[in-house]
Amino acid sequence: AQSVTQPDIHITVSEGASLELRCNYSYGATPYLFWYVQSPGQGLQLLLKYFSGDTLVQGIKGFEAEFKRSQSSFNLRKPSVHWSDAAEYFCAVGGLLSGGYNKLIFGAGTRLAVHP
């Protein structure tokens, strides 16, 4: 069965520190992988996605993620966190609906707090 695990429910970092959010997936084929960010009271904004090619993908707001097939992981990183990065982060894998269209299978999310 397709699934996404985000092992860390809450993470707190100091502003300016580096960040890594973990994501592991279970999928029968090479997956499409996504990271979304959700600020309080807002919808989801796509940070970055991996379809194929270079396993290190760059996203918006200075985020990057690395696809590691051997570890079934797609961890999100940022070298220096800003206070505005405090939000909830969701990893998702693209599955298939009937008819070949995609659905998204989400992890439970990681809530990031940033200390000044």
Added chain:
Amino acid sequence: EADIYQTPRYLVIGTGKKITLECSQTMGHDKMYWYQQDPGMELHLIHYSYGVNSTEKGDLSSESTVSRIRTEHFPLTLESARPSHTSQYLCASSGWTSGRAGVSYNEQFFGPGTRLTVL
């Protein structure tokens, strides 16, 4: 500007009321989706639509219903709201994005959500 809209953003309502959550998109997308998100939990797909007059149930069983009479509009209705329906409801739409080996993938864009509280 192309976007996806949801109204209301917040709704507090009593048990037994009929409610409709609105979702509209100006992205020109054929496919639309409804997700349910309980606090601190992942999103679960409850309904989706391939296009006009197409509606399908998602992974998570839901007592809500949806309709797709117009391409840009995908409302969700609860005939009789209950406290167990308290949740956040997110609407999304998708268009085609180039993926691997010439296969396109429909990337989803999300609305701001409706936070529903049933007393």
